[in-house]
Amino acid sequence: xxxxxxxxxxxxxxxxxxxxxxxxxxxxxxxxxxxxxxxxxxxxxxxxxxxxxxxxxxxxxxxxxxxxxxxxxxxxxxxxxxxxxxxxxxxxxxxxxxxxxxxxxxxxxxxxxxxxxxxxxxxxxxxxxxxxxxxxxxxxxxxxxxxxxxxxxxxxxxxxxxxxxxxxxxxxxxxxxxxxxxxxxxxxxxxxxxxxxxxxxx
Amino acid sequence: xxxxxxxxxxxxxxxxxxxxxxxxxxxxxxxxxxxxxxxxxxxxxxxxxxxxxxxxxxxxxxxxxxxxxxxxxxxxxxxxxxxxxxxxxxxxxxxxxxxxxxxxxxxxxxxxxxxxxxxxxxxxxxxxxxxxxxxxxxxxxxxxxxxxxxxxxxxxxxxxxxxxxxxxxxxxxxxxxxxxxxxxxxxxxxxxxxxxxxxxxxxxxxxxxxxxxxxxxxxxxxxxxxxxxxxxxxxxxxxxxxxxxxxxxxxxxxxxxxxxxxx
Numbered sequence: 001x002x003x004x005x006x007x008x009x010x011x012x013x014x015x016x017x018x019x020x021x022x023x024x025x026x027x028x029x030x031x032x033x034x035x036x037x038x039x040x041x042x043x044x045x046x047x048x049x050x051x052x053x054x055x056x057x058x059x060x061x062x063x064x065x066x067x068x069x070x071x072x073x074x075x076x077x078x079x080x081x082x083x084x085x086x087x088x089x090x091x092x093x094x095x096x097x098x099x100x101x102x103x104x105x106x107x108x109x110x111x112x113x114x115x116x117x118x119x120x121x122x123x124x125x126x127x128x129x130x131x132x133x134x135x136x137x138x139x140x141x142x143x144x145x146x147x148x149x150x151x152x153x154x155x156x157x158x159x160x161x162x163x164x165x166x167x168x169x170x171x172x173x174x175x176x177x178x179x180x181x182x183x184x185x186x187x188x189x190x191x192x193x194x195x196x197x198x199x200x201x202x
Numbered sequence: 203x204x205x206x207x208x209x210x211x212x213x214x215x216x217x218x219x220x221x222x223x224x225x226x227x228x229x230x231x232x233x234x235x236x237x238x239x240x241x242x243x244x245x246x247x248x249x250x251x252x253x254x255x256x257x258x259x260x261x262x263x264x265x266x267x268x269x270x271x272x273x274x275x276x277x278x279x280x281x282x283x284x285x286x287x288x289x290x291x292x293x294x295x296x297x298x299x300x301x302x303x304x305x306x307x308x309x310x311x312x313x314x315x316x317x318x319x320x321x322x323x324x325x326x327x328x329x330x331x332x333x334x335x336x337x338x339x340x341x342x343x344x345x346x347x348x349x350x351x352x353x354x355x356x357x358x359x360x361x362x363x364x365x366x367x368x369x370x371x372x373x374x375x376x377x378x379x380x381x382x383x384x385x386x387x388x389x390x391x392x393x394x395x396x397x398x399x400x401x402x403x404x405x406x407x408x409x410x411x412x413x414x415x416x417x418x419x420x421x422x423x424x425x426x427x428x429x430x431x432x433x434x435x436x437x438x439x440x441x442x443x444x445x446x447x448x449x450x451x452x453x454x455x456x457x458x459x460x461x462x463x464x465x
Contacts, residue, residue, distance in 0.1 A: 046454055047363060066455035071369025081364035083378060132369060 004073070004136050004168040006044055009052030014039045014192040016052065021136075021168035028179045029172045031189035037172045038078070040189065041138045044170070045075040056135060074134025078141045080125030082113040087124050091131060098127060101157050103150055118145040126154065130161060137162065137169040143178065155182055215240070257326040266324045270307075270333055277302050277337040281442075284345040287352045287462040289449055294463070297445045298344055305438030306336040309430050317426065335406070335427055336434045339391065343435035344442040347387030351446050352462055354379040362457050372451035380447045387439030391432045398428060 002020035009017045014036045021027050029037050043050045046061065046069055054061040054073075061069050084090055088109030099106055102123045108116060116124070122145045129137075137158070143151040159182070162169050173179050179186055188195050218240045226233045257265055278299030288294035310333045314320060320328045355362060358379060365375040398404055399421070403411075406427055410420035452458050 045367060047366060047456055049452075049456065049458075066453075067366070067369050067371045070367055075367045077364065077367065079360070081361040083358075083361050083365065128368065 002168070003057055003166075004044075004170075005053075005055045007053045007055075009040065009043050009050060009054070011039060011043050011048055011050035014043065014050070017189075017192075017194050019170075019187065019194065021170060023166040023168060024162055025184045026162060026169040026171055026182055028183035028186045029170055029189060030174060030176075030179060030186065035190045036192040037189055038140055039192075041075055041140055041170065041172065044138060045070050045073055047075075071132055072134060073136040073138055074129045074132055075138040076126060076129050076140060076142050078144055080121045080128075082121075085112055086110055087113055087116065087121075090124075090128055093131060095127070095131065098130070098157070101153065102127060103153055119147070119150060122146065123150070123154065126157075130157075133165075135165070135167065137167050137171075139169065139171045141172050141174070143173075143175075151178070158182070254326065254330060257330070261322065261325055263322075263324050266326050266329050269326075269330060273330075273333060273337055274299065274303055274306075277306075277341045281341055281345045281348070285349050285352065286465050287356060289352075289446065290461055290463050293449050293461070297348060297442050297449070298341075301344055301438045301442035301445065302337060302340055304441050305434045305436075306333060306340050308437065309434040310336055313426070313430050332427075332430070336430060339431040340434040340438040342390055343387035343439040346390070347383045347439040347443045348446050350386045351379060351383040351443050352450075354383060355447075355450050355457070356459060356462065359457060359459060366455065366457065372448075372455040372457075375457075376447045376450065380443055383443045384439055387443065388432075388436060391428070391435045395428050395432065398424065404428070 003023045004021045005019075007018050009015045017040060019027070029040070031037055039048070042048050043052070044054055046054075046066060056064075056069075056072055064072065082090060086109065088094070091109070094106075094109065096106065104120065104123055104127070108120060108124075113121070122142070126142060139158070142158070143154050146154060155178070158169070161167060171182060173182075218236070222233045222236050225236060253269065257269065278295055281298030281302070282288050282294045285294070289297060310329065313332055314323050314329055318328050318332075323329075355376065362375045362379075366372070394404070404424050404427075407417075407420045407424040410423065411417055449461060450458060
């Protein structure tokens, strides 16, 4: 049974979109700029006013308090945002092995956020999200600011997380090689509508 | 007390006219506004003077309440008019008016009943000037606080949403901005109390002394007023910023900046 189901999601110039993602499945979402990729992710996370339903493990979104729903469907935006001075202050706990896997030095935790590179911030953003143990991953270009080697690191960590917790994943990517590496299935979106479901790749 | 004649006020108005001439000469584009403000000041103050003088002749709770109500609605309107991004619909007006009512009226009633103990307690000689002082100052705190809140939410919308995405409640996500907004509403009254008597003599005290009251008595009244104002401002600003921060989010705790008017 699919773990994440969305049904007839509609918002401003988006949808209706119906999509189901099974446990451990990674669906890559691709499409031109302005086609509605980010808007779809935001609608699933219930950040914008929209119509339609979403269910996680057959439990309707309405049955979750809003903040618990968002915690369950972890959305990683393309730009990270920080409200304390130092990165470390945003993390409830420090997972040293995860830091190492992401290629992040521990001393960065004490650095002012503004001193970090965009790539470091993006990886800390991912770490901050994964520490929440989301049951679904909604990733909006999670490797946009990263070099090729770090991109592979991040892909591997997400792969491990996804298989360990059987996490349904919706991954926005423009990189066709990356899509080939990570996707179980590819879905295209254009002008707010899903099209051309190419089925299983592997 | 020396009676002021129309001629005396005419002499003083020369200064305003001089200001207008300078403004016109320097192309400051405020000449018209300045003159209109001066004329409004004459008309409004003389009118309220007449109204109060009449009211003192009819000490009746109904008349006092009516005037208090009018003052409240005008103050609520002023709060909204000073917002860069006021809330749309009834909330823009309601947030300010309700919190003004909660704070200024409560504090005025407390002062009348517990401190001044006039007879009857609603005697317009005390009730109306006290309420006016409180409304005027609380209005400033509320306007500053709510403006800071809506501007802060607008400027930091990405950060607020980043926190929502991580499963923070609306209350946590807006907490920092809300605290800063409430604090900014308090600053004018804190400054006024800290500087009172050293940097300047507060207007009310100056007025009382000019009108012949003993300076010590005037100082005591001024302290009372400043304390009442600080109580009113703190209550009013906290209430208004709280209501406003709740209104920024809907039942699904989504940040709803579409509820603010665009400037």
